[in-house]
Amino acid sequence: MSRKKTNYYIMLRDKYKLPIYTLRMPGSRIYVVNSPALISVVQRQHKALAFMPLAAKASVKVSQFSKTASEIINTNTNGEDGDWGYVMTFHDAIQPSLAPGTHLDAMNRVMLGLVAQSLNGLKERSHTTVKLFDWVQHQITLATTSSAYGPSNPYKDPSIEAAFRTFKLGMSNLILGLNSTRTASEGMRAMEIGAAAFEKYFIANKHQEGSALVQARYSHSMSHHIPLNDISRSEFSHGIALLSNTVPNTFWMLYHLYSDPELLEQCRKEVSDATTVIDNNEGEPVQTLDMSKVKTSCPVLLSTYKEVLRFYSTSISARLVMEDHMLDNEYLLKKGSTVMMPNPVQHHNSDVWGPDNDSFDPRRFAKPGKRPNPACFRAFGGGTTLCPGRHFATTEILAFTAVMIMQFDIEPARSKWVQPSWNKVEFWEATPSPDEDFGVEIRSVKGRTQGRNWAFVLSDSDKPIELSAEDLAS
Ligand code: HEM
Known part of the structure; x- marks a missing residue:
């Protein structure tokens, strides 16, 4: 096993x-x-x-x-005594902040602005040499956490981002209770650093400038009398939900798009067709990408995303049997x-996905014909534990990869793309990271739009796309 x-x-x-x-x-x-x-x-x-x-x-x-916090959290965890208590009310408390609508739109808009700003800034340099996974991790961490935590985002301090990475490395042993191991002890020390930063953030009321999500999480904990230091610990560990899947899925998207020239060309054409040029306040043309359009008129880009989710998902949904059943x-x-x-x-089931289920086919979800049983696509889980962050993550991953392919070429330092392995995935991870990172060179694309800035719009409310059997049913 x-x-x-x-x-x-x-x-x-x-x-x-x-x-x-x-x-x-x-x-x-x-x-x-x-x-x-x-x-x-x-x-x-x-x-x-x-x-x-x-x-x-x-x-x-x-x-x-x-x-104190452990006792509050471990009380009435399954609603034996009614629908009350920290755990029983958690889902309903945060769900509205991530469901399609005004709150999600607001969080998406901040995130899209940050993605555009960071990639427009990158374009100013003639070329950038980076380790691809490490670079994606940093970009997504900043865009995601700033949209969640607002202008005083604790992750802006590089030591907090570093502490989060160390905490994540200790997760497996902490879950298993192997607290005396090196990774667990380092993880615990990293938690102290992260919790201290969030405690400062909450004391200064900086969450009031953050997203509806962080405010909902804070109010929920306060209403259950969780001490502030524990709220801060909980917020730091929430980074696992916020980041641990979005980062590797964005990495795999970039890997597949750039390592397959035909796919890259086809997706560039789709995104180009979804782009309009709008003059900014100084009368300069800005390439503007409507994210709602990307979700409805970029079938191959969308299919590549779903295939990444299908192909790489390592998630195991778990349930505890409460009574003989x-x-x-x-x-x-x-x-x-x-x-x-x-x-x-x-x-990875040939009855559902066909004999090529073990191969990565970026166009699998764009093919006409009968669609596989949606209950067999479980990248975001299902039932009462269905991932509430799926719409936010999807907008972020699609926006990041769409503007990346339009603005930049990426070449691997070792001259050709090699499929990375992902055997080091931990038992709790829903998406694996590559076992080894590798160097790449990022250069601005040559052509008519070279040097132009990019911007995003969300027309109307962000329209959700089907990411689970539940989305189809609703
Ligand atoms: C591509 C990115 C993501 C993937 C693949 C993903 C996947 C998952 C999976 C597989 C689960 C467990 C479902 C189950 O066991 O049935 C889950 C739960 C969860 N996810 Fe995500 N997730 C992603 C992004 C996010 C983001 C960005 C957030 C927060 C904004 C988030 C918040 C959560 C929360 C709070 C839960 C626990 C739900 C509950 O217990 O009720 N996720 N996610």
């Missing part, structure tokens, strides 16, 4: 061809679900097969909360066991 990682579940699926099976571990059982129909049943039973008690336990471990009137699940639904089992 630890060597093969998520491929282990694909191997067992192909060997035994079972809808669900038991892995007996020392002292506990894991039920692994292969059948998409059973996944839907699991997701509907969200009280008997619960996520929140697992999430509450993990968050207490990684954030190293005080005794007869799943679908057929399978007995024992209290205290864990149910696991590994995404790769759905995403």
